[in-house]
Amino acid sequence: MVSPIISDAIRTMPKAELHLHIEGTLEPELAYELAERNKVELPFAGLEDLRQRYHFTNLQSFLDLYYELMNVLRTADDFKDLVLAYLSKAHEQGVVRSEIFFDPQVHVENGIDIDTVLDGLLAGTLLGRERYGISCGLIPCIVRDMPVQSAEEIVDALAPRASELLGLGLDSAEVGYPPELFGDVFARAREIGLHLVAHAGEEGPAEYVSQAVHDLKVERVDHGIRSVEDAELLNTIQERGIALTCCPLSNLKLKVVNDLDELPLQRLIDSGVSITVNSDDPAYFGGYIADNYDALAELGFTLPQLAQLAENSLHAAFVDDDERDGMLKAFSLWAQTHKDLLV
């Protein structure tokens, strides 16, 4: 168990969350509330049954539930409420900046207008900033196991509102859907001024990370842990200052590793790569961001080491210099008040 003093320090440490799917923050209670509000029939015996299903057994049972529950999101208010519920938890866990993923293709397939999705998410982030002081950006993700043409269409649909978005990402089932399929889609996203990120090297090989870096020209890699298998790739990642957004509890829950100490985080850190800690789909994976830091503390990471990872996240966020300076000042202040724990 992590001592309460360290756990409290982790929760007040200013940090950015850079790998978070908003649909993955849908807790069972809110899923039922939204289903009732929208008269969506859920195929479960009730709230308790749904709670049990959150203890899924493999990737496919997770994805089945994940996409099933996205059906309860129908109106702009639903998306706004989902963002606010997440930000209230993120605030308690020391998040000062959140760059939020969402899957527009799935919502459009569910019959929701893309503007409804965006309006709701943006309203949530604006209110969240007022209520919790968290600055946010939105990163729509291409669902890589849907047809490439659908990816092209969604980027066209998002283009008129590109100024309201932060970037473009790539997510969902990795193996069999290499990043190189999406070179044109990402080139177009770059043209319309979006930052670029992609999931790669979670279950897929280091070669997929290499494609994300070279073919898609991403600025961060989501997960990316299998980069550790390719020394030349690690050099490139380190030289280009590409951060990896790692998600320990997600890797454990989805059985990417059987035990957290199998994660190559220390080897990646030792190779000079910028590692950050994130929660991925926290409602499903047993913890929000500080719970992920706690898990690393239990593995033996010290508070100074964890503080370095939090500081990495502030450097890896897509913010302007003024905002970054403000976040780093808040971080320095925290370090000052916790200096006895940081020696």
Ligand SMILES: [Zn+2]
């Ligand atoms: Zn993810």
